[in-house]
Amino acid sequence: MFPFSFEWLWDTGHIVFHGGLWYALNIIGIGMTYCVIKAVIDSSKGKGGHGRH
């Protein structure tokens, strides 16, 4: 649910519940975006090696 949904209320419950959800989703989304973009850049630069992590 987003603030523009008709069911939305600007109360503590909605802000805490959905704030927590978006917070987690943002971390996951930003983290994965960073990994993918960096992998594209690293690949294009030809950084290599098959070393173990």
Next chain:
Amino acid sequence: MDTALIPKGVRRCPMWQFLLGLGIVGAVLAWGVYAMLLCWFKGLNQTNMNNYYGFALWIWADLAVIALGGGAFFSGLLKYIIGKDELKHIINYAVLIGFICYSSALLILAIDIGQPLRGWFIFWHANIHSMLTEVAFCLSCYFSVLTIEYIPLILENRQLNKVPFFHHLSHNMHEVMAVFAATGAFLSFFHQGSLGGVAGVLFGRPFAFREGLLIWPWTFFLFTWSAAAYGPCFTLLLTWITEKVTRKKLVKDNVVELLAKISGWMILTYTVAKICDTTRWANITVPGMGQTLADFYTGNAFYGYWILFVEIVLCGVVPAIILISAPLRKNPAWRITAFFLGVIGVSLNRWVMILQVMAVPVMPFDSWALYYPSWQEVATTILPVAYGVILIMISYRYLPIFPQEAELNPIEEAATAAVEIQTDTTPDLEPAQA
């Protein structure tokens, strides 16, 4: 046939043996899928759920696998946040088990809601006063985190890792894994807790009701605590089973003992908290609501005081003592006994908090309502087990799940050379083929 896909330096069973195993477990899976389709197409009348049992076998299985999958978030917390680096040798398996447990939990919920096409309603039309909404949010997000933790493992497959993009993606994901692990621990704390909170807030059912802290009943904290305590037991028990099936040592004893020791102390502290909670509940909460302890453990054919003893003493105190005592912990027989009791204990706790809650009469004119699942419920509960076995079989065969396996099981030089020659002559597969 598939040698090029098998990790370097390890040996796997012949393809026919692998396919035979997959076929046998696949038959069980197919039985579960058939029952699942019956539930979806014909409806929940395929189950023995009724007005007494809105929650039944599925929800017990759901809560049990979520608790048992707690080994993933707790091991991740220990490794990435607290810095127990030795656990890197078992974290892959913990993640895989967590992934299986949480995907199973979501599958069970998809069957349980009866109308999976409307599953998204809980996100869009969220009831923010419901503990189950928090569970749905955190469960889905944490499953995403587990998927993210599992992806690098897939990308480390021998052939996929040759693709530069996949290699770098896997490397980058490892680098920021601490962020995902911390997010996973945050999400797990809340969804494990809220599952306990669902029972604890039932003020109309004195068997489940608990006082608590602010809006959270004590069961909220006990559920999170028990998942962190017993989850690693399940990871270690499955590691031992995998070692027996493959007839190989896969993880060094110092790693197993470290996780077992931490699990033991967690179980001990949890059990002390559980005993305090039960004592207070039996002596203050229950009498305050006009009932006695005997009301919950007598007058029926199944639930007796034995269940309280088994859950708290046999499967709580006993494994805790075994795992915190160095001589007992170092003895494989005692250690495995403790893991087994731990897994039984947390599963029994979830059974009590779901099904005994429903069975206990709440009105003066009520009587005990025992419940027997239909075969469709049993089949769909076994379905995730078969799915889990298949995923473990495939992952173990093709992915470097156990980093110490090659070191612990060196293969003879001649055999290694033969494998290398065969691999070198095998043309590299394209990613899609791999």
